[in-house]
Amino acid sequence: xxxxxxxxxxxxxxxxxxxxxxxxxxxxxxxxxxxxxxxxxxxxxxxxxxxxxxxxxxxxxxxxxxxxxxxxxxxxxxxxxxxxxxx
Numbered sequence: 001x002x003x004x005x006x007x008x009x010x011x012x013x014x015x016x017x018x019x020x021x022x023x024x025x026x027x028x029x030x031x032x033x034x035x036x037x038x039x040x041x042x043x044x045x046x047x048x049x050x051x052x053x054x055x056x057x058x059x060x061x062x063x064x065x066x067x068x069x070x071x072x073x074x075x076x077x078x079x080x081x082x083x084x085x086x087x
Contacts, residue, residue, distance in 0.1 A: 004022075015036045018030065
């Protein structure tokens with residue numbers, strides 16, 4: 001029984017692949033190959049897209065953490081009967 005082998009070449013702006021079929025005596029048959037090209041990992045000003053993505057995620061996480069802290073603080077006030085609605 002022959003064995004199929006997938007080989008990958010991961011680059012910054014490309015992904016190359018090949019599929020080989022292993023025959024007897026260390027011989028191989030190339031079944032398929034190709035390359036997918038991507039945009040450069042930089043925007044028009046030369047800033048890294050990964051850096052821009054990281055900043056966006058960081059801002060989103062900070063916003064969500066602040067929102068969570070406000071809810072937890074409101075719950076704490078409610079538990080100790082502090083604030084507007086306490087009697």
